[in-house]
Amino acid sequence: MAGPEARASALEDGLDEEGHYYDFLRFYKRGEVCDRNIRLKILDESKEGPEAAGCEEIPVSSIVLAAKSLVLQKMIFAGMQESDKGAPMSIKVTAEEKEAFKEMLHFLYAGSLSPRLHDPATDVREVVRLLVVGDKFEVPSLMGAVLKCLSKREKSIPDSAVLVEQLPETLFQIGRIKKVADEARAHIIEAFKDVSMTWNSEIFEFFESNPNVMEILLQSEELEADSEEEILEKALSWIRGCYQSESERRHVVSKLLPQVRFFCLSGEYLERLLAVPEMQSKPTQALINAALRFRAYSDAKKEVVRKAFVQRKGVREVHLEIINDFVLGDQRTRMTSRSALWFGKKWYIMLSRKGDSVRTVGVFLCCEVASDSLHGSSSTVDDVETKFFVKIWPEGIWKSCGSVGRTALNGLLTGGKLSGCGPGNPLKTSWADARRSERLLGSTGAVTIRVVARRFQSSEDSQQWAHQTL
Structure with missing residues (x-):
């Protein structure tokens, strides 16, 4: 036969x-x-x-x-x-x-x-x-x-x-x-890879009570979101909207959650998940506890199992992270980091001395057209949300120092203004005091700035182009 x-x-x-x-x-x-x-x-x-x-x-x-x-x-x-x-x-x-x-x-x-x-x-x-x-x-x-x-x-x-x-x-x-x-x-x-924009109640009606479609989405490397936490939260919202009884919800959660990248979730978020009603089945609790143990591993042990916590390709591609050390001097009024090519533009951090009587530290994320880009036309508008961090010593931890909501940037000079955005005076101190601050400089003698940007797909409700005087 x-x-x-x-x-x-x-x-x-x-x-x-x-x-x-x-x-x-x-x-x-x-x-x-x-x-x-x-x-x-x-x-x-x-x-x-x-x-x-x-x-x-x-x-x-x-x-x-x-x-x-x-x-x-x-x-x-x-x-x-x-x-x-x-x-x-x-x-x-x-x-x-x-x-x-x-x-x-x-x-x-x-x-x-x-x-x-x-x-x-x-x-x-x-x-x-x-x-x-x-x-x-x-x-x-x-x-x-x-x-x-x-x-x-x-x-x-x-x-x-x-x-x-x-x-x-x-x-x-x-x-x-x-x-x-x-x-x-x-x-x-x-159609649904942009989790932030498309995973809502109106869109979910297309696959209401169809866990197979949701499973396919959760399996995808292409999902674009702020983080794995946003993906899981939106999936839970869909489950709660489609299934009324707690037993049904737990059953669907058990089916779908193996596709969630638990090792990419923060420890604080994992702790909260332990008490969520839909998460009380033994298999789901085991996934959460395994991720919590992973959070306690050394970097060397994490490297051994690194494939288990690699972010989705879509999440990685819509995020830009730039870290740079800046030595604050007397003469220079502007300093820039090395640039990173992202969606057809060159992006970089810029520090500037701002103000007249008291000079403060301005921190901005800027972009400009990259003529040699492989991403096609680089003069298109990028709708980005930006978060700023500074490293604090001696702990060596990142402290949030401001954020800028979704801003449309096109990478072009307009009226002498660079295309960029920043929170103004994120360090909450003067330029002179920042140069002497042990909390900011540590043993390196430099201020370490980290900027994380999230790019959103273009939409009709995108903000107007924003150009800040830097």
């Missing part, structure tokens, strides 16, 4: 077989040219066990069925019980499979799909069920026609969600079917 791979290869070879060169549709169900009956036993899914809720007999021609379906051919000719020519061929189907089976019979006679299946208003679930029936009865030409039908439908999030949820993985051995599933998955991820 041929194995699954050989079967998949044979089916794939037949996907492009043309069916329209024959048309026996006018003979469909014509008793005078039919030599067999198919008895469809419709199963009652509301009852336990395979109990038939009704039957329907359809007259068919053995030669038409045997020519296009390997399974039906075996039932007719290979000595199975159904090969008794006087007896109907009994086939058990659900109510949904019944319609797909009858559509398959239409295809076997007509060589084409019913026109309604090409109608955009037709539920894509019907098309998927027909693909599954085509595989079950080994009709590769039908499967090829269904794939062509799917390729002509305009992409939509509801359709992609159905394809992701209902295409059986057993069909993924057929390359073209796997491609359909992969494209549907990519379509959903592209």
